[in-house]
Amino acid sequence: QSSKFMNGPPQVVCRTKHLICATTAQCESLLHHYATTKSLSKTKQLHAHTITSGLLSSHHSTHPSLLATTYALCGHLSYARKLFDELPQRTLFLCNIMIRMYTQNGLSYNAIQLFVEMLASGHLRPDRYTFPFVIKACGDLSLLQLGVSVHCLTITSGVYSDTFVGNSLLAMYTSCGEKERARRVFNTMQERSVVSWNTMISGYFQNGCAKEALLIFSKMMNAGVEPDSATIVSVLPACGYLKDLKCGREVHDLVEQKGLGSKISVRNALVDMYAKCGSMDEARLVFDKMDQRDVVTWTTMINGCILNGDMRSALGFCPMMQLEGIRPNSVTVASLLSACASLYYLKHGKCLHGWAIRQKLESDVIVETALIDMYAKCNCVQLSFRVFTKTS
Template sequence: DVLKVFVEMLSSGQCCPDGYTYPFVIKACSEMSLLDVGVVVHGRTLVGGFGLNTFVQNSLLAMYMNCGEKEAARRVFDAMWEHSVVSWNTMINGYLKNGCANEALKVFDGMLGEGMDPDCATAVSVLPVCGFLKEAEKGRRIHAMVEEKGLGKNIVVRNALVDMYVKCGSMDEARLVFDKMGERDVVTWTSMINGYILNGGVSNALALCPLMQFDRVRPNAVTIGSLLSACASLKYLEEGKCLHGWAIRQKFEHDVIIETGLIDMYAKCNHIDLSFRVFGKTSKQRTVPWNAMLSGCIHNGLASEAIGLFKQMQVEAVELDDATLNSLLPAYAILADLQQAMTIHSYLLRSGFLSNAEVCTGLIDTYAKCGNLESAHKIFGRIPEKKKDIILWSVIIAGYGMHGCGETAVLLFKQMVQYGVTPNEVTFTAVLNACGHAGLVDEGLALFKFMLKNYPSRHRTDHYTCMVELLGRAGRLKEAYDLVRTMPSKPSYAVWGALLGACVIHENVELGEEAAKWLFELEPENTGNYVLMAKIYSVVGRWKDAEIVRHRMNEIGLRKAPAHSLIEVRNM
């Protein structure tokens, strides 16, 4: 309507636009992302003699930034005779929205350098920049400036401070700001709840829920969605049901955030039936609840049901996205059915989803689980090197490793390091497992030492388990035991279990007894440990000791679980 009236104004010829008219017109172009029209209007401002009007120039800055034209905005900014606080704030906010956070900080520093006093809008613009860059120290200096200039009385500024500290991982400082606030709104509470969830304090997030109710702050859909996420991670079913009831009372139950959160929460609490019940009441045209149901089925091992849901999505013409395929592909990996894997591969090719690196990663994992390493490597080879992230490298390395192709797995690991990709704990687990399956003892030891030397923060208990298994299979039991004794943390049941398994293979009673002693303490109800120790005694002819172990198992009341197998014939 604004543009229509502006055109009529020009057509009438009775009055000319002035410095008050152009900002409204430019703002309309900005909100509608009409860059070409905005450029024309910019030209008219210059012709009409309003090109140096501060209000007009500020509007142009916002329009160009909103349309993603950072360079054009910068040219307007540099041509300004006088920069108002609005000009600086617009540039800071614009650079952040366009993914140039470092440039935003430079603009803020330039603002202070020119002696311009920041206002509340400046603080609200620059604090998210510090959070995005995790520049906690810079954020603290801005916090001090906020207090010095008396800007902290504004609740929006306080909320921005809480959010900044949350994103920097400084929850103690976020809580200090939070506790000192005389007034808190739903944004304040939601920021703190999300902060605790993101920084590993899920229980603290849930503890804020009754406090928010006591403060008489009405939650919004985002708040309840975050709390449902906390319940899902802790498997707090009863608390999740209470939140479900709360959402119904607040009339949020049909909000897509709540629907998705409930589906996810019930699935992760292993009540997929309740997930399906919530899903049955959703609008079947929205993609997100479908994606949540797919992930929920995978979490509960219902691969066939996930594929059935995917087919139903296609029948009902639900729009698919990358998240849909990322949720679905693990179903094909679980089933490890090569024919079905080839069918979904064909679909991905036709639909164009293989341009997404995450989808390619899922398909590579599926082919690897099906044993078709050739197809997995072909897809891997077609992905540009710049798009090969650590997850993709880890999947292909693990794929070769699980099929005994340790040499190839080690070669791929070395290529990855040469390309400058930093390995993580999952990558090291994958390559060490590959060495174990292929019996590459020396290569495994070299990689383990490489990890300890170059990536000391990456080592985990799982890596020691891999090495104990590797050395144990090779009969190097003393080295394996020495490695266990030199672990920086207390050995887990998995580490001692790997050593005990190796002692069974090589009939080493002495080390087997040592491993079993710890396992009986760490896992007193695991029948497998007693069975393995009894087996070692039996093999070396110590029948009386074997009987004592079995008798001890019976005294505790343990019974060996019966084995079972499953054969699928014609999808039955």
Template sequence: GCANIKSLKETHTHMFISGLRRNIFFAVKFVNMYAMLGHVDYARQVFDEMSERNVFLWNAMIKVYADKGNGKEALVLYHQMLQTGVQPDSFTFPPVLKVCTGLLSLQLGRGVHDHILITGVESVVFVSNSLITMYAKCDCLEFARKVFDGMVERDVISWNAMIVGYAQNGHANEALVLYKKMQSAGITPDSVTMASLLQAWARLGDLQQGKQIHDYVIRRRLDSNLRVQNSLVAMYAKCGSLSVAGSLFENMFERDAVSWNAMIAGYVQNGYAMEALILFKQMQFENVKPTFVTMASALQACAHLGDLEQGKQIHDCIIASEFSENVLVGTAVIDMYGKCGSIDFARSFFDQMPSKNVVSWNVMIAGYAQNGHSDEALALFYQMLLEGTKADSATMVNVLPACSLIGARLQGRALHGYIIKSGFEQDVFVGTVLVDMYVKCESLDIARPLFDKMIEKNVVSWNAMIAGYARIGNAGEALTLYNQMQLEDVMPDPATMVSVVQACAALRDLQQGKWIHNYVVENGFDSDVILETALIDMYAKCGRIEFAYQLFENMSERNVVAWNAMIAGYAHNGYANETLVFFNQMQLEKMKPTLATMVSVLPACAHLAALQHGKCIHGYIIRNAFELYVSVGNSLIDMYSKCGRMDLAHRVFDKMPKKDVVSWNAIISGYAMWGYGEHALAIFSQMQQITIVKPDHVTFLSILTACSHSGFVQEGWQYFDCMSRDHSLPPRMEHYASMVDLLGRAGCLDEAQKFIQAMPFEPGSSVWGAFLGACRIHCNIKLGEVAADHLFNIEPENTGYYILMSNIYAEAGRWDGVAK
């Protein structure tokens, strides 16, 4: 043999001088030897020098190109061979099919299959094996199986090709069935068989079956095979058994890049991103050359950690490597920048990519959606279509949430139309995101029929619908759907339970809430922080603050949301002192208060009229720029109003950059509460003249209260009448009660009685209570008795009304009435 290129060229020259250069036998030998030494150009020169070429020479040159990854040249030569009339033989087709497999070109592969049938070599085992591999890699398992079933004779490679096909395409059960048939046929499985089966169980996450294969591998002494060892590490890692995977990895006598990739990817998939990066650095330290899979996994680890600096370092390494134009690596770079919040870097890199596939577009769209750039996500989706890249189901899963974020129902409906035309509607993931989009756009009338029509529903589908009902306040329907979910044997997850607990909280259904809590504990969900926080909120809203506190105290981890839930619970249940104590404790434990904290704490200050506390919190709000939020401004106005400092309340109101109807109501109510009727009416007039904010029922209740406290009877009538006339706001019970109070305070008791009698609905206790209070002020026993009789019928258990009537009798000296 020729040891190097120099000696080979000398031999070649000698053959040329000897007149043997046209000998096809020697030409084939030289083509193969030049190729073995990596000199494809010299091999091609030998091929081109031959004036006559037989099938062996064509086969040799085609195989060289196929083996060296130059599929384009291999196919050109194959077609030239056919055009020159040279009949292919069984050895021609495997390298050509290898090229089709590498290109994932089913069309080319089927064309080659037609030539095989014409040539009549389909019965040759290694040709059929190549066909099976090609069809399987092109995700055409039906054709692969047809070739396999039509084989008269099969070897272990035939069985492996079909088992590998099933395993790589996610059909693990079919792979296992075929494996059993293989054993029944008397074919002994080899390392390739075992590696493929381990891959299948890894995809399913079936650790038990994987362990059985591992036992078989040990019995057959295949456990020293590197490919099998790598598959074992990958299987245990993907099934979450990282300790076993790590032990196998550490004990490997020999490791290649695939071994390291399996372990690094396993860490990333199981959420151990830091460990993945440590192993990546160790791999570099041991001078193991990384592959594109290594780089993609390392970038995923940075994305999980949000480690932009480390991600940039890996990106710099990629730029200087042969992976700079690899689509998979490029897509991982985009994903890393997107998840680290550097969406501009992601877009810049995306635009520079020399080639993009649908996954690249999907990741960029997802990056925009995840970072709140919904308009850009939608624009990129349409750009993708314009540039001729066909969207897949994953595209729709990524772009629909962009509509959800901005409530773009019309855009969502347009995408829905595209989904129907593209045939994605039956995809469970697309259907789920579509339902979720309509739910978040508050279109449950569309979401529910879509949900009901879904042929397949997963737990996320149910969660989307249950959460939707809980969000709009239809707690009863949320609980009904939860019960239906269980009847259909769909196992709830922590996200389901959060929505169900929220529904119980909305209904103030303590009994149902306790049952749900028991279910949470029994199913091991009680370590979920979000769910624990929802339970705290539920108990607080159901008035059982002691249960809420017990849960809070037992939490192994408390985030700011848990603290906020507890503070809000105390505030809503009237425990103002405890609210402020918890707020102080929260800060002592270095937990930074949020906007939600402020909105809960300020009402506690208002309840206690704790002006000094309120001012301190106001200072904290200013330092943290919370004063820009409307909800905080509204709470400050309410707090200062209830502390009697209308000057400070008005100052906050004037400084608010944006005001909603609650802001106007708060300042009007404050002035009304302290008897500043003229100020309240002036503010209301200002509201109508200079803003587009429309008054609501609460606004008019505050205005009527202001008129009542200031004795503005005529103005009160005018505002009461204009509610329905000018603002399409029919007065409610509380407005009628306020008008009775206004008339009663002014001494117009007969007018108040006539007003009550003319009410369009049955007067409630608030109306008759206001009338009875007015009768007491003006010591009118006769009308007081009328009011009292109604109240005793409506609320016979309320002793307050009896006491009030007794006081009227006492003030009039009617001791017989007092005794009665």
């Protein structure tokens, strides 16, 4: 049903600068193109043209539902909803687009509200494109009972066996802390994709079941399912948490064998795993071989040094990070401040305080707490109290 929006730019006769002579068909073709390329400014310009030229009138085929769809896919949800509410009759396709975009933009309540309106209308029957995003919205809001009700609807609607619906149920149940319900869904799935396995691995780990997460990963490998980068990022935290260096090295070998190390998130996860397993030499080897490093990479190395009691090396990464032009986040600064506190390095701590001010991170709660602690441990109670008073 979404092929018009997923097959790339269509061949169009007119361009935006020639809108004065655009026909209805050409305007619709442009709208499909703008929906695909998410061109909000051009959508607004074309919308203005359809109004002034009368192409939106009842005598022409350009329908407001197409404009609403384009606005939604461009991320302008407030105006998309305005057009949506003015439609005499809503289509399932447009409802699905609105629900999906609401969920993807963090407006989960709006997604659920629209889903309820769909059901109440009586003439729109949700399908396999509707349920995954409604279920995700339930999980995002931790609405377990509503999620269970929607689960029941997937059964009565005949879409329960769809893999995407099943994967969304797995994610919803694990995010709500219901790992056993997730397992029951997983066990009854007719087809399990790599996403299904990844969701179970990460879901079990996030619910405090690291050993079970590794067991699921082992079953995945035995089942012959090809892992992807998300699999690696899901399983390595469990290795690190359990300090299972042997398993972590095996996963690292898998990364090299399968060529999964191109993503920075995978390399960051490897650095973090080795650091938590106490093998900073191996963490540094991965770090040094990285072509690209982000703030997570540097913060992970800094935290790894601190975790393993090497405060001086942690502080040594600070000037290196600055030379590479990486902007710190609040976790980076707080970690470096904790190293200063452990070493009673007041001068370094004051420099970091100035750095935090320049980076506009001083008012972050994590940084403020670290500053208070650092000044107090460096026997500068007055400065510690000053930060505390400013915080209060």
